Amino acid sequence: MNIVVCVKQVPETAEADLKIAAGGKGIVEEGLALQINESDNYALEEALLITEEHDGDITIMTLGHESSEEVLRMSMAKGAGTAVRVADPAFDGGDAIATATALAAALKDVEYDLVLTGCMASDDGATQVGVALAELLDIPHATYVTEVEVGSGEVTVGRELEGGLIEKLTIKLPCVLGIQTGINEPRYASIMGIARASKREIELKSAGDMGLDASSVGAAGSGTVLEELTFPPVGEGADILEGTPSEASGKLADILKEKGFV
């Protein structure tokens, strides 16, 4: 079972004070730690678990700048055999479908039984690439996948629906699965392992290599156009209780008492 895992490097923003860059179309990434997108990490782990049980090779693929090779090396350290970076200035600024278009082209000359992606990127939150990719490759798909069971020529998957419901499906191979977080427990890639992997080759694929017209990908090939970024209004609802932990807690306790919770 040969698996392609499509991953993305994203900035870690959970705790950071974000700044919108000049021009209003991006954030200032300087100082932000870069990492593998969370659900992609689960997708990689799922691929590793499947190949551990059913043999096969893993190709790790990303569309991104040179810094994202760190994610590829980390993936190779964990067990991916081949790494591909879809890299071309032409891909810059592409929306999810433009990205899927480039990845689909990169997958053309790769032999695979299964393509795994994370179900959502934590930066743009688009939740589109995996499904779009399947459509472009003309193979079936499922996303929000929290269970995968490999059968003969097909997989049985569980999709996580709202309200804690699981939708079970069987899907013929090859297919694309968008993996949801929590499906497994991602392993660790040691620094030694990453260092060893850094000696291995990463295949680069440009738009030209894949026969893609620059106008069909990147910003030029995107149906949506980013107009501007703004910060959402915050704190309008909450009455912030000030003071030391003890003081603030005291105020809250009074409120709760007043409302009859204490």
Add this chain to the structure above:
Amino acid sequence: MAVSLQEKYELLGCIQCGRCTAGCPVSMRTYLNVRRVVYDGMTGVGPTDAKGRPEAWNCTTCSNCTERCPKGVKPMELIIGLRSAAIEKGRIEPTIRDALESTFKHGNPWGRIRDKRTEWADELSVPVAAEGEAVPFLFYVGCTPAYDPRAQSIAKALVALFAAAGVEYSTLGTDESCCGNEIRRMGEDGLFEMLVEGNRELFGGHEVGTIVTASPHCMNTFKNEYGEPTPDVVHYSQLLASLLEAGKLTFKGKVEKKVTFHDACFLGKHNGIYDEPREVLEQIPGVTFEEMDRSRERALCCEGGGGRMWLEATEERGERLAETRVKDAVELGADYLVTACPFCLMTLEDAVKTSGNEGKIEIIDLAELAAMAL
């Protein structure tokens, strides 16, 4: 071909006397049997990584086993080696994984971003060295005192003490990175080496002369594992003792409390620093100091070292040592159980709650106590 554990850790000298297990603080409350681990390594029958031997994660790296081995075998290194092997396979507890990944990304194991490393000093005036500026005397804060809300008060207390004693120092601000002591003990050799390289470069760039650390863990690795040449390294208790002796630091206040002292493994057993913290304690006006039965080299480990801050013991079977420790101190009638290590502080404080001794005793860091007497 991989080198066998027997060769790599020179296990054949072992005479199976069991002093390692007998001295292991967790041997009676977890299923870690150090002698058995050595035996299996010696005979080549046991698991070769901590995945197959999860109790290896119970080791607190207090070093009793290694310090006391009559034959010079280093069981603690073997256990760290088992962890390393598990790490190489990527098969480790998620909490350890997250701590390691965080250290790689942010330079601290607490999952906090680098930008917030100086948050503790926000309302204080703490000097931060400019890039390339020489730092003859560096206050290395360390990840836990920098980020942990409880331990931050150690850093704050030290800053107050430095000010009172007229110590000219500087910090590295957000450039400061994890020392790697716990990382090495979790078995992540590559990451440790990366940190060593980075820190040595950082220290070199600032021509650091002497380092004072808030945590004994940082001191230990700088002093013993960074190789030559590194700056002189002292733990703050050593600095305070010498400042007191030189008359540069004087206490104007009084702390009318009965206190006892918990020796941190990385201060005591690893580095033989037993006297200085006591010298500081005894000079604080009003303090009545009494030793616990198990003190100095017989001090009980708090179980906070060796990566255990990021991991629960597997298959516990006895009382937490920190709880035993708290009970011992309560029995002694101490108002304060003083320690000089942020990990001890946190584990002991937790144990005060879990052992139902809230209100009976307080855990306090030596720096906090000293600052109270300024």
Add this chain to the structure above:
Amino acid sequence: MNEILVLAEHRGGELRDVTFEMLGKAGALAGASGGAVTALLLGAGVRDMASRLTSYADEVLVVDHGNLTDFNSAVYQPVIAEVVKSREPSLVMVGHTAFGVDLAPSLAVALGLPLASDCIDVVLDGGAVSVTRQIYGGKVDARLSFRDSATALVTVRAAAFPVEDGARSGSVTELDTPVSDEPAFRRFVQYVEAAIGDVDITKSDVIIAVGRGIKEEENLALVEELAGLLGGVVGCSRPVVDAGWLPKDRQVGSSGKTVKPKLYVAIGISGQFQHMSGMKAAETIVAINKDPKAPIFSEADYGIVGDLFKIVPALKEKIAEARA
């Protein structure tokens, strides 16, 4: 602007809230631009549902076919594509739900439509559609426009818009768009309800919920004690379940439970929309978080900014005092 097409979503014979939320928004947009609101309903034996939609839409298009009983994007997508192709609406709205995300990108590719997903606002300015969506976990809003396309496709975040009473009186049109058999390459098996544990959080008046900020499993004890003091139960956000610290049935949010307790205390939860969609209906919401910019504060009634490990113990003390 001629037509706004809204895909009605239902599961287990029930129309889902997001359908009415979208129709409401579509109605507002249509009202402003003079266009029509069309609901598209696919299913088997869905006439009753269709009639429920008539007050929200000018026209309810129904494709009623045995193969459409359960959602399957492989079966749904060609039918919807056919309808969109034939009607060329200006805007197609699909819920940003587990169904929607499985369908919309595929539809966009099949029809060559631009897609903006997870939108929290849609604006019509003249003929041009623009949307607002959140990125970086809700920390930043992004406004997007669509490059010259007759039809814009959007997925709409659940609970982004209110459900209001419908004031329209649309007709129901049955379409005979061909429906394929369920393809062999993607077959629905069944729905499985996640097992309910010993605690049913949907039944509790007080929920103390924890998120990533709790850091370690052992710290849950702290929150459980607080819950005990307030007679509530402990819930959580997704990362806590992913880490295996609490069972799935304690998860509040779009992929977990939707709860409506009297008191909801969110501790160490930043407030990703997926979580907030599951708890925003609570009567009183309290948030404790160290990041003053955390989105949870925008939804909360009361907030304390600070370290939960300091605040929760203090709060426990104060509650005990208040009680005494």
Add this chain to the structure above:
Amino acid sequence: MAEKSTSREQRLGVYVCHCGVNISHTVDVERVAEVAATLPGVALAKTYPYMCSDPGQNLICADIKEHDLTGVVVAACSPRMHEPTFRAALVSAGVNPYMFEMANIREQCSWIHDDKEAGTEKAIDLMRSAVARAGYLEGLTEREIDVTPEALVIGGGIAGIQAALDIAEAGFKVHLVEKEPSIGGRMAQLDKTFPTLDCSACILTPKMVDVSRHPNINLMTYSDIEDISGYVGSFTVTIRKRARYVDVDECTACGDCVDVCPVAVPNEFDEGLATRKAIYQSFPQAVPAAYVLNMDECLGTNPIACGKCLEACDKQCIDYDAKDEVVEIKVGTIIVATGMDIFDATEIGALGYGRYDDILTSLEFERLVSAGGPTGGELVRFSDREAPKSVVFLQCVGSRDATVGNEYCSRVCCMYTAKQAHLVREKLPDAEITVFYTDIRAFGKGFEEFYDRVRKERVIYRRGSVSEIYRRKGRLIVRGDDTLMGEPVEIEADMVVLAVGLVPRPETDGVASFLKLSKSSDRFLMEAHPKLRPVDTAVEGVFVAGCCQGPKDIPDAVAQAKAASSSAIAPMARGTVRMEAISAKVDEDMCSGCRICVSVCPYEAITYDEKDKVSRVNEALCKGCGTCGAACPSGAMSTIHFTSGQMRAQVLALIGGSDD
């Protein structure tokens, strides 16, 4: 450098030994011989299975005569082993013994290599270099020295006592020097002796009395060696007899002085478990049976602040003005029997010794159970004077332990612990007795049987070491590992006895440095050969006996003392000793008088002649070590038999260079 003899003048015989297969399995000895035969100066080359055997030696003798050989090279084992053998063969064939050279192709070649090809090449190289040196050898004449027929025994423990008695019995005068006020040593402190359970004092006291009465023994107690110089046959020893302030000959040990003395200090004989006065007798059976006044502890005699003892002494044999006396004696041979100390258990802090009263060392325990001890032999805890219900013994405290630098086994602890466990059982029939051990070493005569017996007396032996002792709720908690169970254990104990190991006495260092004795890695004195010369030292005429050479039990100490005494008697009986002819030699014309040689000589064999401004070598003291020759900047100093020319030839042959 000019040399008188050259290889061309020599007719050498080269003999390559098979040493059974010890050499021949890795070295093609025939080839070595073949190559040897081609070397200049070599008249013949042969191999033989055992060169050191009689036939082997006879072969050499026959060849010397038949082929008129001038010198012999044997390629075999270490010269330390067999050089004397072959030299004797040369002498018997009428050739000077110094015309002999050995190549060590066993220890330095066959035993340490596997590859026969390479081994053979190396053996050839070693042989070639030996032959090269042999070409420059010269015949030398050994010297004879008269032996003073008196011996010195340093240390009055059981080993020293035995050695002194044996020498005295052989009819020679012996000076026995003991630093304590009484002889008796460690054995006097013991209660019973294993495995026979003899009363230690009962068997020791008669020997002590014999010492004091023997006309050939000059007993000097309370005395220190201040210096030793000289060499075999003629040592000069300076001894300081410390003032006892009590006339040994007059004192009757009546005890009146002790009764009035107001000073109480810890009694070292009782390991500090009891006190004694400033004027005291070490123990009741002390020899000499006389009191001693420790002036450092005395309240003051100048001016007299107390003086009560003097007042009380009927015979007035106390003299506050007594002075140390320094004597110088000449002896022919010396036996060092300075004994041992016990390991200081406070070094292992985790065991809590010194912190808890009820943790004793084994020697303290001996005093505790001894009838003459502080409790009159009653076995009670010090903390509460109650009999312990649970007694735990810990083996290997300070032995086999690299953490305290003692890697050796102390050899006696296993058995004395068994004996002590037995004594506990004898005194406390109901006590729980546990022994933590790692290995039991019951190798001596009757030892295993005794160990069997003790176990059957309900003494529980638990295999495993103890790491820590602490106190919980007033009881001692012994934290060990039961390695057979595979479980750590905690045992509550009322009394813990630490089987402390034996360590060298620091006082031995002084004697060792006067005599230039070496120590082995365990810091005990080193014998000349661990198997074949166990009581000799590297210094001729100096012998070791007892625990100063390594831990041993009483029978072994006595046996070694008897061996040392017979070795010490031999030169005295013969009256003369032969000295190796190898020594340093000064070319006085070349000597610049810089005196570097004087400062580097470890044997103080070189003196500077102020009048002639040159260095001179005392050949009797010189050991021929060569240090001076190496250090001499003007090339004036050389070592006979290891001349520069000889060494140069040897080295050049080895590195394949030429003399150009």
